[in-house]
Amino acid sequence: MTMPPETTPxxxxxxxxxxxxxxxxxxxxxxxxxxxLPTVVAFRGYGTASSIRILARVLYIxxxxxxxxxxxxxxxxxxxxxxxxxxxxxxxxxxxxxFKVKSDRGGVIDASLPVxxxxxxxxxxxxxxxxxxxxxxxxxxxxxxxxxGVVCDIDDTVMVTALPRLLLAAxxxxxxxxxxxxxxxxxxxxxNKLGSFYSxxxxxxxxxxxxxVAPTLERFLSRHMYPRGPLLLTDWGxxxxxxxxxGRAHKVNSLDRLVAEFPNIKWILIGxxxxxxxxxxxxxxxxxxxxxxxxxxxxxxxPEAVLAxxxxxxxxxVPGLPWVYGxxxxxxxxxxxxxxxxxxxxxxx
Numbered sequence: 001m002t003m004p005p006e007t008t009p010x011x012x013x014x015x016x017x018x019x020x021x022x023x024x025x026x027x028x029x030x031x032x033x034x035x036x037l038p039t040v041v042a043f044r045g046y047g048t049a050s051s052i053r054i055l056a057r058v059l060y061i062x063x064x065x066x067x068x069x070x071x072x073x074x075x076x077x078x079x080x081x082x083x084x085x086x087x088x089x090x091x092x093x094x095x096x097x098x099f100k101v102k103s104d105r106g107g108v109i110d111a112s113l114p115v116x117x118x119x120x121x122x123x124x125x126x127x128x129x130x131x132x133x134x135x136x137x138x139x140x141x142x143x144x145x146x147x148x149g150v151v152c153d154i155d156d157t158v159m160v161t162a163l164p165r166l167l168l169a170a171x172x173x174x175x176x177x178x179x180x181x182x183x184x185x186x187x188x189x190x191x192n193k194l195g196s197f198y199s200x201x202x203x204x205x206x207x208x209x210x211x212x213v214a215p216t217l218e219r220f221l222s223r224h225m226y227p228r229g230p231l232l233l234t235d236w237g238x239x240x241x242x243x244x245x246x247g248r249a250h251k252v253n254s255l256d257r258l259v260a261e262f263p264n265i266k267w268i269l270i271g272x273x274x275x276x277x278x279x280x281x282x283x284x285x286x287x288x289x290x291x292x293x294x295x296x297x298x299x300x301x302x303p304e305a306v307l308a309x310x311x312x313x314x315x316x317x318v319p320g321l322p323w324v325y326g327x328x329x330x331x332x333x334x335x336x337x338x339x340x341x342x343x344x345x346x347x348x349x
Contacts, residue, residue: 021105024086031060031083038085038128040109042137043214044230045124046202047117048261052139054092054101055230056109056126057211058085082212084108089129094122094139100129106235108211119143140202140228147264148198148293150191150229151255153271154207154217157298158187158226183224184298186329193333194268195227197342202265203229206254208275211235248276255284259291266293268341270332273325274300278315285318294322294341296332 043055060083084107092099094115101111109126119141125134142149155161160182195201209217211233218231234250258267269284269292271277278297285292295317317323322339326332336342 021086024084024105027083028060028085034062036060036062036083038088039133040090040126040128040135041215042124042126042135043218044137044228045139046204046230047115047122047139047141049141049144050116051112051114052094052117052122052124052141053112053230053261054109054124054126054137054139056090056135056137057214058088058090058103058107058109058128059083060085085128090126091129093125093134104235106211108235117141140230142202142262142265143200144264146200146202146262147266148201148268149258149262149265150194150198150201150203150227150268150270151206151258152191152203152229153275153277154205154209154231156184156272156274156300157270157277158184158191158205159217159220160184181220183220183226184328186331186333187298188224188226188329190329190333190336191227191270192225193342194336198268202262203227204232204258205229206232206251207234208248208250209233248280251276251280252283255280256287259288263291266291268293268296270296270298272298272300273314282315282318285321289321292321294324294336294339296324296326296336298332299325299327301327 037060039059039061041057041059043057045052045054047053084105085103086105086107088103088107090101090103090109092101092111092113094113094117097113097115099111099113099115101109101113103109117139122139122141124137124139126137127134152158191203195203205217205221207217214231214233217233222228232254255267255269258265269277269281271281281292281295281297285295322341324332324335324339324341326335333342
């Protein structure tokens with residue numbers, strides 16, 4: 001199948017973004033010439049009573065000659081060699097509903113679709129328009145009566161990564177086999193306890209990591225029995241107005257969006273003290289005091305803190321807000337119980 005070259009918006013962009021787009025277009029031409037096919041890699045999404053949010057990425061991928069199918073993912077450093085399909089139309093089907101969406105300049109699809117679906121799990125099908133093969137994923141529509149949700153960081157919160165030291169981050173991302181990645185002890189049990197205690201609470205995994213590693217992260221979370229939930233990642237590289245994308249701005253904007261989408265939910269925010277989670281969550285609590293139930297911060301061990309370059313001082317917790325620390329999931333669960341956020345009578349609701 002032959003695809004027409006992608007077109008790039010003509011709006012004035014930062015020179016770094018223009019260089020990046022030109023390089024992507026060059027790689028796309030090479031990918032098409034070598035027979036690679038535009039393929040949708042779909043991720044978990046979520047929904048409300050009036051809309052759903054779908055998440056995916058469109059890449060040029062070689063067909064598998066053994067099965068005549070298209071490989072859906074790669075791992076390790078190979079995840080960063082995929083060629084994105086920019087500004088291409090994608091067909092989306094949910095039950096009897098059909099939509100057309102378009103990938104962005106990084107091949108990412110992040111779209112809100114106006115559709116009314118019953119509460120629960122639904123299958124979403126996506127494919128490049130006029131392309132071959134459907135990619136499937138799921139969206140979970142949250143009950144409007146749900147009042148509590150969980151937002152959880154990934155790096156050094158559910159998975160030991162020793163970020164943000166760049167060399168160690170590069171080693172963990174590009175070299176280390178995904179099966180060698182270590183979960184934070186007890187964190188899966190802790191998050192599952194929260195899910196059981198707050199029945200129906202959605203779990204969102206918020207990270208500054210790139211969409212390239214989304215399939216790896218989904219497999220990691222599943223393998224270590226973390227609760228199912230969508231990944232809210234970002235796209236590394238230049239933006240239309242700056243050289244480097246702001247990871248912290250991504251988290252801030254994502255949290256604000258969740259407040260707008262779920263006005264009845266109070267959020268439990270889980271993170272670690274190795275990056276800026278404490279500051280980000282504190283600022284969120286001050287902006288949206290009626291939309292936060294509590295904060296859980298995993299304290300890095302001393303070696304982890306040294307490797308990650310963690311701050312020596314910590315910002316003051318927000319007065320009146322349950323602010324819980326622990327070195328692992330078991331300690332966080334115990335301290336959540338003591339704070340009235342898990343088990344017993346909720347004193348801070």
